[in-house]
Amino acid sequence: MVFPEGADYDAPHNSIAIVVMSDPLSASAAILRIVERARAAGARYVHLEQDGQNARFRFRHGAVLAPWGGSPRIDYAQLVARLKGAVGLGTRAIEHLEQRAFQVQIGGDVVDVQLLIQPGLNGEQVVIGLPGRPKGANPSLTDLGVDEESLQVWQMALRQRRGLILIGASTRGLAQRLAMAAAREIDAVRRRITALMAVDGPLPPGVQGVPVSPREGWSPADALRAQFAMDVDVVLVGFTPDEGLAAAMVEGALVHDKLMIATMPSRDAVGAIRGMLALGIEPWPLAEALTLVHGAAQVRSLCTVCATPLAEPKQALAPHGLTRSEINKAKLYGPNGCGKCGGTGFRGHRILGETAMISPATADAIVEGGGRRALAATLVVGGAQPLRRHGIQTACRGLTSLGEILAETPPC
Numbered sequence: 001m002v003f004p005e006g007a008d009y010d011a012p013h014n015s016i017a018i019v020v021m022s023d024p025l026s027a028s029a030a031i032l033r034i035v036e037r038a039r040a041a042g043a044r045y046v047h048l049e050q051d052g053q054n055a056r057f058r059f060r061h062g063a064v065l066a067p068w069g070g071s072p073r074i075d076y077a078q079l080v081a082r083l084k085g086a087v088g089l090g091t092r093a094i095e096h097l098e099q100r101a102f103q104v105q106i107g108g109d110v111v112d113v114q115l116l117i118q119p120g121l122n123g124e125q126v127v128i129g130l131p132g133r134p135k136g137a138n139p140s141l142t143d144l145g146v147d148e149e150s151l152q153v154w155q156m157a158l159r160q161r162r163g164l165i166l167i168g169a170s171t172r173g174l175a176q177r178l179a180m181a182a183a184r185e186i187d188a189v190r191r192r193i194t195a196l197m198a199v200d201g202p203l204p205p206g207v208q209g210v211p212v213s214p215r216e217g218w219s220p221a222d223a224l225r226a227q228f229a230m231d232v233d234v235v236l237v238g239f240t241p242d243e244g245l246a247a248a249m250v251e252g253a254l255v256h257d258k259l260m261i262a263t264m265p266s267r268d269a270v271g272a273i274r275g276m277l278a279l280g281i282e283p284w285p286l287a288e289a290l291t292l293v294h295g296a297a298q299v300r301s302l303c304t305v306c307a308t309p310l311a312e313p314k315q316a317l318a319p320h321g322l323t324r325s326e327i328n329k330a331k332l333y334g335p336n337g338c339g340k341c342g343g344t345g346f347r348g349h350r351i352l353g354e355t356a357m358i359s360p361a362t363a364d365a366i367v368e369g370g371g372r373r374a375l376a377a378t379l380v381v382g383g384a385q386p387l388r389r390h391g392i393q394t395a396c397r398g399l400t401s402l403g404e405i406l407a408e409t410p411p412c
């Protein structure tokens, strides 16, 4: 059963109803328990399914449905009727996806909850969503700047049995968060995923950590090669590649049929590919192994309290290849500085992303030497929106400044 990923972003939050907990039967208690346990598990969605007369619950992490483990005994029909009643859907049959928001009280916290119901082949499909999970915890690819279209490209690459997915970002932290979010999109029940890490850190559910402390004669590349001999399908490489590790990554995809997800310090997707070539990887095997490349950049968001409209927006945008109508519609702001933002003019961050499958044209450009311009052109044809273009559009919506984009993204 598939609910649109990120459906919670469009949730009609104006239709909030409060669930009144007066039912002596445990339908209300069950709702509380579901929300409580989902929050503790860091899950964004709980799927309700019918198991005989009883309800069965499963958490969804990314694309993975994890079992609840010891579901409470609760009548499915009664629980669903209670939920529908609480959000004003009554007892009528659902004809298309309905999203309703409500709140429950847990301890002293008021928690926003969503009810998503859509018709299905075997009756209504019911999901409880938790849009208000702690910010920054378990970010999804969408949270990390991957738009709807690019998410589909990602999912296509993550379904492949083998290949090399390369994530380029200027900070190691951002690249690693993207790699973890990618792992969360993989079905960890059907595929074995391991992660080579320098330190033990929190990993997505189902991912087995392999802590590696490089020592004399035992490098991350050796640790990676040791994975190839095991019954592992997907390997996350949490190290910045050196020459040996980069070679082992390519070997994993080409020779051992593994899906490799690796990071490369770079300012964009093209830079990530060129980084592999700079490490001495032969162009032909690299072109053959690579399946997807993603570039990411983090930019500061303008402080909404003190941002000031730019005096000459058209002039500022002129050199950046926008259409006349894009320029006319642009709402360009610049930083100013106030008490709220510590005088910097910026508060918070946004992440920009560009995603491309490696097309035959990109593979050719790699084999022909991997020139920046040639590679960039093929990635755009393959559907990637260059980081700078994505950034300029973000600036045109008044969310960040043009100066910030020009500083943080390479020219395209």
Ligand SMILES: [Zn+2]
Residues within 6 Å of the ligand: 303, 304, 305, 306, 307, 336, 337, 338, 339, 340, 341, 342, 343, 345, 346
């Ligand atoms: Zn401010």
